[in-house]
Amino acid sequence: MKRTFSVFCAAALASTMAWASSAPIFTRQLANGLTVIVKPDRRAPTAVHMLLVRVGSMDEVDGTSGVAHVLEHMMFKGSDTLKAGEFSRRVAALGGRENAFTGRDMTGYFQQIPSERLSDVMALEADRFAHNRWPDEEFKKEIEVVKEERRLRTEDNPHSRLYEQLNAISFIASPYRRPVVGWMSDLDAMTPDDARAFYRRWYTPQNAALVVAGDVEPEAVMALAQRTYGAIETKAVPTRKPQTEPPQAGPRRLDFKAPADQAYLTLAFKVPQWGGGAGTSEADRRDALALTVLAAVLDGYSGARLDRALVRGADRVADSAGASVGLMGRGPQQFYLDGVPAPGKTTAQLEAALREQVAKISRDGVGEAELARVKTQWVAREVYKLDSVMAQAREIGGYWIQGLPLDTGEQVLAALRTVTAAEVQAVAGKYFGDDQLTVATLIPQPRKAGETPRKPPPGMRH
Numbered sequence: 462m463k464r465t466f467s468v469f470c471a472a473a474l475a476s477t478m479a480w481a482s483s484a485p486i487f488t489r490q491l492a493n494g495l496t497v498i499v500k501p502d503r504r505a506p507t508a509v510h511m512l513l514v515r516v517g518s519m520d521e522v523d524g525t526s527g528v529a530h531v532l533e534h535m536m537f538k539g540s541d542t543l544k545a546g547e548f549s550r551r552v553a554a555l556g557g558r559e560n561a562f563t564g565r566d567m568t569g570y571f572q573q574i575p576s577e578r579l580s581d582v583m584a585l586e587a588d589r590f591a592h593n594r595w596p597d598e599e600f601k602k603e604i605e606v607v608k609e610e611r612r613l614r615t616e617d618n619p620h621s622r623l624y625e626q627l628n629a630i631s632f633i634a635s636p637y638r639r640p641v642v643g644w645m646s647d648l649d650a651m652t653p654d655d656a657r658a659f660y661r662r663w664y665t666p667q668n669a670a671l672v673v674a675g676d677v678e679p680e681a682v683m684a685l686a687q688r689t690y691g692a693i694e695t696k697a698v699p700t701r702k703p704q705t706e707p708p709q710a711g712p713r714r715l716d717f718k719a720p721a722d723q724a725y726l727t728l729a730f731k732v733p734q735w736g737g738g739a740g741t742s743e744a745d746r747r748d749a750l751a752l753t754v755l756a757a758v759l760d761g762y763s764g765a766r767l768d769r770a771l772v773r774g775a776d777r778v779a780d781s782a783g784a785s786v787g788l789m790g791r792g793p794q795q796f797y798l799d800g801v802p803a804p805g806k807t808t809a810q811l812e813a814a815l816r817e818q819v820a821k822i823s824r825d826g827v828g829e830a831e832l833a834r835v836k837t838q839w840v841a842r843e844v845y846k847l848d849s850v851m852a853q854a855r856e857i858g859g860y861w862i863q864g865l866p867l868d869t870g871e872q873v874l875a876a877l878r879t880v881t882a883a884e885v886q887a888v889a890g891k892y893f894g895d896d897q898l899t900v901a902t903l904i905p906q907p908r909k910a911g912e913t914p915r916k917p918p919p920g921m922r923h
Contacts, residue, residue: 779801
């Protein structure tokens with residue numbers, strides 16, 4: 462059935478947007494440096510408690526890649542008062558769910574619980590943040606879990622391995638070149654003290670933010686935070702030295718061979734971003750927004766340009782084709798074009814077809830009706846996701862991680878509505894030359910007899 466943006470949907474969007482823009486955000490910094498952020502949402506008797514630490518894989522050094530993620534696992538292995546696994550058991554007993562995540566820019570720990578149990582999880586999280594303790598034997602067992610996670614999610618997945626190697630050659634100085642999960646050789650060599658040193662270096666209130674969203678009273682949350690997190694001793698955050706990616710001055714190409722059923726191609730172009738610190742110009746911000754709209758024009762809805770031109774029709778060149786772009790991050794961002802060639806077509810033909818669709822927009826521009834449609838649908842997706850208190854907490858916390866105002870989401874939505882067709886046409890002609898390009902091609906190899914790809918077990922943590 463053809464998807465349409467109905468009058469009902471438009472009205473619902475308007476209502477949700479009005480609620481999102483009017484809902485206040487409360488913030489306070491405790492004496493020890495911890496930032497506390499509260500976003501009330503009283504539509505359901507639930508709350509999300511999320512502790513974010515401004516440290517991720519980009520803060521690692523060569524030889525210990527993956528240590529941020531390993532430490533995230535070890536945070537579940539005990540404290541001065543809790544044994545391994547007891548944290549999770551207590552959250553479950555409260556009627557809640559919990560987990561954690563590690564990315565390039567940050568590490569996060571979260572629980573979603575009935576709002577009346579907020580004080581319980583706050584005390585639990587503050588305890589493990591301040592007093593993470595575990596014996597060497599727990600590390601030796603958990604590092605094997607992390608290695609298996611790497612095998613299942615990366616080494617057994619040719620697309621994941623392709624992107625891992627793409628990043629390794631696309632970035633030279635930026636720490637984004639290292640995989641979040643770590644190189645296997647670094648995991649093999651990692652010691653318990655590597656994880657403990659990373660914890661001591663980066664896990665300090667001055668490098669963390671507590672985000673609470675849901676059916677809560679802001680002042681009550683602040684008082685709870687002061688009573689629990691406020692008692693944690695602080696220390697200075699280590700000075701972060703700049704790791705600026707040098708300008709790329711020519712194309713880079715990677716041919717990657719792996720057992721797979723189909724070839725695959727991805728093109729990565731370095732582009733500006735909305736965030737990026739004080740050095741980001743207003744022109745870069747405008748270009749970042751225009752690139753976001755460009756990605757939506759190419760692949761933002763069913764039947765978008767890449768789908769119509771490359772995937773459909775008798776002479777189609779692709780089984781699938783897509784476009785995406787990073788809008789903000791602590792490190793440099795890229796615009797991706799990717800796809801799987803159709804039977805009888807080559808990756809070279811697919812590459813030419815993908816680039817031609819961008820070149821066509823550079824030559825001919827984008828019609829006002831198409832522009833309005835993709836902007837409305839993009840805004841709708843961004844707003845509708847805020848129906849989730851978990852999404853609200855993660856989004857607001859992400860802005861804090863980037864050093865951006867907490868109302869950045871509203872700023873981006875407002876600015877995106879002003880992006881013009883001329884701006885989209887301009888960025889299509891500005892950022893897609895060979896000098897900014899890295900191309901990675903998966904060359905499928907035969908599988909061994911009886912070999913089938915493994916899949917991660919359902920519910921695998923972290």
